[in-house]
Amino acid sequence: MPLTKLPTSVYRAILRREATTTFHNRFVQIFAMIVIGGSIAVGALSGRPSAIPFGLLLLFLYVVPLFGLLIGVSAAHEEHDERAFLWSQPVPRSIYVLGKTATLVGALAVVLLTALVAAAVGGATPGTLALLWGLGVALVLVSVSGGVAIGQYTNGRARGLMMALTLWFGAFALYDALALALSSVEAMQNLPVVWVSLLLLNPVDAVRLTGLFGLENVPFSAPGEAAWMADLLTWLPAWTAVLTVAWTGLLLLLACRHLRRLDL
Amino acid sequence: MINATHLHTSYGDNTVLHDASFAVEAGTIAALIGSNGSGKTTTLHVLAGLATPDAGTATVNGVDVTTNRTAAQEHLAFLPQDVRFHEALTPRQVLRFYAGLRDAPPDRIDALLETVALIDAAEKPTGDLSGGMRQRLGIAIMEMAEAPVLLLDEPALSLDPEWRSFLMDRLRAHADDGAAVLLATHLLDVWTPIVDRVFHCEEGQIRKEDANPTPVPEDVRMASPS
Numbered sequence: 189m190p191l192t193k194l195p196t197s198v199y200r201a202i203l204r205r206e207a208t209t210t211f212h213n214r215f216v217q218i219f220a221m222i223v224i225g226g227s228i229a230v231g232a233l234s235g236r237p238s239a240i241p242f243g244l245l246l247l248f249l250y251v252v253p254l255f256g257l258l259i260g261v262s263a264a265h266e267e268h269d270e271r272a273f274l275w276s277q278p279v280p281r282s283i284y285v286l287g288k289t290a291t292l293v294g295a296l297a298v299v300l301l302t303a304l305v306a307a308a309v310g311g312a313t314p315g316t317l318a319l320l321w322g323l324g325v326a327l328v329l330v331s332v333s334g335g336v337a338i339g340q341y342t343n344g345r346a347r348g349l350m351m352a353l354t355l356w357f358g359a360f361a362l363y364d365a366l367a368l369a370l371s372s373v374e375a376m377q378n379l380p381v382v383w384v385s386l387l388l389l390n391p392v393d394a395v396r397l398t399g400l401f402g403l404e405n406v407p408f409s410a411p412g413e414a415a416w417m418a419d420l421l422t423w424l425p426a427w428t429a430v431l432t433v434a435w436t437g438l439l440l441l442l443a444c445r446h447l448r449r450l451d452l
Numbered sequence: 453m454i455n456a457t458h459l460h461t462s463y464g465d466n467t468v469l470h471d472a473s474f475a476v477e478a479g480t481i482a483a484l485i486g487s488n489g490s491g492k493t494t495t496l497h498v499l500a501g502l503a504t505p506d507a508g509t510a511t512v513n514g515v516d517v518t519t520n521r522t523a524a525q526e527h528l529a530f531l532p533q534d535v536r537f538h539e540a541l542t543p544r545q546v547l548r549f550y551a552g553l554r555d556a557p558p559d560r561i562d563a564l565l566e567t568v569a570l571i572d573a574a575e576k577p578t579g580d581l582s583g584g585m586r587q588r589l590g591i592a593i594m595e596m597a598e599a600p601v602l603l604l605d606e607p608a609l610s611l612d613p614e615w616r617s618f619l620m621d622r623l624r625a626h627a628d629d630g631a632a633v634l635l636a637t638h639l640l641d642v643w644t645p646i647v648d649r650v651f652h653c654e655e656g657q658i659r660k661e662d663a664n665p666t667p668v669p670e671d672v673r674m675a676s677p678s
Contacts (some may be wrong), residue, residue, distance in 0.1 A: 189522040201552020205541070212540035270533035273593065276500040278525040338669045451503035 189280060198279055199287070206263075206291035215262050216292075218257040220299045227253065230403065231306030240310040244303060244320055245399040252327040253360060253392055257352035260335015263343040272452055282444035285336060289440060292332045293325070300324040319402045319425075323395045326432040329392045331356075333439035340443045340450075365391050384417060389428060391435055396427045397421070404424055453478045453601055453632030454499060459508035461494055461656075462508040468494045469505065472654040476649065478600070481623055481633040485640045486653030492636035493533065495653070496603050499634070504601040512601045529597035533605040535590035537577025543570045543589050546578060550593045564592040583610040591619060602626060608642050620646045 210216055230243035267274060267284065275281055283290060303324075304317050317384075335352055342348035367386045370376045376383060387393040419429070454476040461469040469491045469605060476482040484492045497503040498510050501521040508519045513527035537546050547561045565571040568588035587610040594602060603625065608616050623633050624646050637643055640650065652660040 197552045197554040197555045201549045204552070205538075205545070205549045207532075208545060209538050209540060226457070266538055269534075269536035270538060272500075272502060272530065273537075273550075273590070274503050276530035276532075277524060277550065278522050279553055431523070446510055449504075452497050 189278075191280060191283060191286070192212065194279060194283065196282065202283060202287035203291055206288050207295075209263065209266060210291055210295045211267070213259060213263060215255060215259045216295060216299075219251070219259065219296065219435075222251055222255075223247065224300050225302045227303035227306040231310060234310070237310035237312075240307045240311050241316050241320055241403050245323070245396075245403065246308055247303070248320070248324045248327060249392065249396055249399075250326040252296075252300070252324055254353075254356045255434070256328050256331025257338070257356050258349060259296070260289075260291055260332045260337075260361070260374045261339045261342070261348040261352045262335075263292055264339020265335050265348055268343075268345075275452065281447045281450075283449060285340065285440060285443045289333055289336050292336075293328050296328045296332065297321075297325045300328070316403065319399070322425075323399050324426070324429060326391065327395055329432050329436045333436045333443070337439045337443035337446075340446050359390060359392050364393065380417065384420075385405070388420075391428075391431055394424070394428045394431050398424045453480075453507070454482075454634055455511045455512055456495065456499065457509045459495065459498060459505045459510060460479070461491075461498065461505045467509075468529040468656050472508070472653075472656060472658050474651050474661065476632045476634050476640065478630050478632050478647045479567070479627050481627045481635070481646050482641050482651060483640060483647040483648040484634065484651050484653050485638060487638060490637075490653040491656040492653050493605055494656075496605050496634070496636050500603050501525050501529060502578050502665040504531075513581055514634055525626050527599055528601040528603060529599040531594050531595040531602075531604040531607055533609065535583075535586045535610070537586065537589070540577055542575050542577060543581070543592075546589060547592060547596065554597055554598050556598070560596065563635070564595055567595070568592045584612060584615065588615060591622070595622070600631050602631055602633045605636055606637055606639075608637065608639060616642065624661040 226247045227244060230247060231335060232242055234243050241328045264285075300321055303320055304312075307320065308315055334355060338351050338355070339348050340352055363386075367383050370386070373382050387397065401421060456475070457473050459469045460467075461471040472491065472495060474482075484495060486492050494503060498505050499512060499517060501517045501524060504518060508518075512524045515524040515527060517524040541549070543565060544561060546559055547564060550556075551558050551561060562571065562574075564661055565574050568591070569587060570588060573581060573585060578589065581589070587607070592606075594604075604623075606658070607619060611619060620643075623635075627633050627648075635643065635647075640647075648663070650662040651658050
């Protein structure tokens with residue numbers, strides 16, 4: 189049955205349930221405390237008001253991908269014991285994945301919104317606030333989708349959380365270390381397109397670059413043959429949006445496809 | 453109502469169902485009996501749309517579960533062996549959720565909670581409920597569905613004699629109203645009072661079918677349900 193043909197009571201039931209369970213999710217509670225506490229610390233310790241948005245960007249980059257993955261995995265595993273009941277109801281299994289993801293993304297997006305109070309108090313412009321929130325939500329979308337997908341592919345909660353940590357370490361640190369190592373190879377230095385592409389395919393790096401260039405508010409410039417990169421970076425926010433949609437869609441597609449074929 | 457034809461399911465080298473065929477008509481309570489690992493639960497899972505057979509067909513109320521899972525599930529309610537819910541949700545929230553999935557009127561929730569004697573525990577997290585209370589909540593969800601086909605996996609395990617007797621009466625009433633009921637159990641003695649048909653499941657095959665096992669008079673059943 190197509191999702192669009194489901195009665196509205198199904199959507200209401202799923203969103204209500206997910207809102208309640210999200211509220212009880214320990215990782216969500218810890219995430220909210222760290223983000224709100226962290227934003228207060230950034231506001232208090234930044235020295236100059238203009239530095240606050242950079243501090244918040246760093247906070248988002250460090251905290252959101254990790255917790256997004258952990259929250260997605262834990263939320264997916266919370267319903268494993270109930271699968272026999274859930275899957276014998278006359279609704280497509282994918283509705284549970286999509287409902288869970290939508291609710292978690294909504295909840296985390298609200299938490300990020302509260303973190304922006306520090307920047308607003310520091311005098312950040314509405315454009316800066318919108319950029320920071322948009323980048324934070326992009327990280328939430330990709331990481332929660334990744335966590336929910338991992339939760340469908342793993343049987344044990346501990347294994348799922350370990351996989352999430354491994355993925356986070358890979359995307360956050362290992363990937364950049366690899367790009368850095370590649371850039372030191374002379375042959376690769378003549379091929380900037382390779383390592384720029386590498387950075388722009390990783391959502392964490394794309395958000396980092398978009399945030400830094402957006403907050404600095406200075407146009408990128410590169411001499412000679414690399415001048416095309418300036419054009420590319422002009423469209424960085426749009427690219428990050430496309431990348432977010434692509435990664436989120438791919439991860440949710442994998443999760444739904446796996447769930448559709450899974451047997452109890 | 454329930455038709456399984458030449459079902460075959462295997463997990464790797466382990467064949468769980470091998471050419472299993474049987475039918476349960478409307479108004480009938482049938483029991484799938486067999487030892488652990490004989491394929492009872494897998495058979496129910498196939499019929500409930502929780503598992504896909506490698507070969508064969510399974511229809512519920514005329515709808516093929518293997519090719520049209522969601523449509524078939526509108527005609528069935530399944531009570532699993534180990535009834536668990538999200539531990540933070542209360543029985544009322546759980547029932548409201550499943551009512552929403554079935555587009556059932558929410559005004560039945562309190563009546564169902566009363567029926568399964570959970571009205572006083574309606575606001576307690578299900579994580580704090582005993583196995584028997586969770587099983588009764590599962591029965592309420594099954595009742596909520598008002599489905600013409602009921603599938604139950606070892607439904608007596610967590611229930612005390614009083615609630616076993618209650619469940620038997622409910623299943624008999626549903627069957628009398630035209631429902632087809634199929635339950636899997638390795639405790640045939642418990643269910644003999646109400647079952648009309650018994651399928652003996654061995655090594656993934658239906659080896660033998662008995663009609664009308666020795667009926668037990670209702671007064672005897674009520675006095676000694678187990």
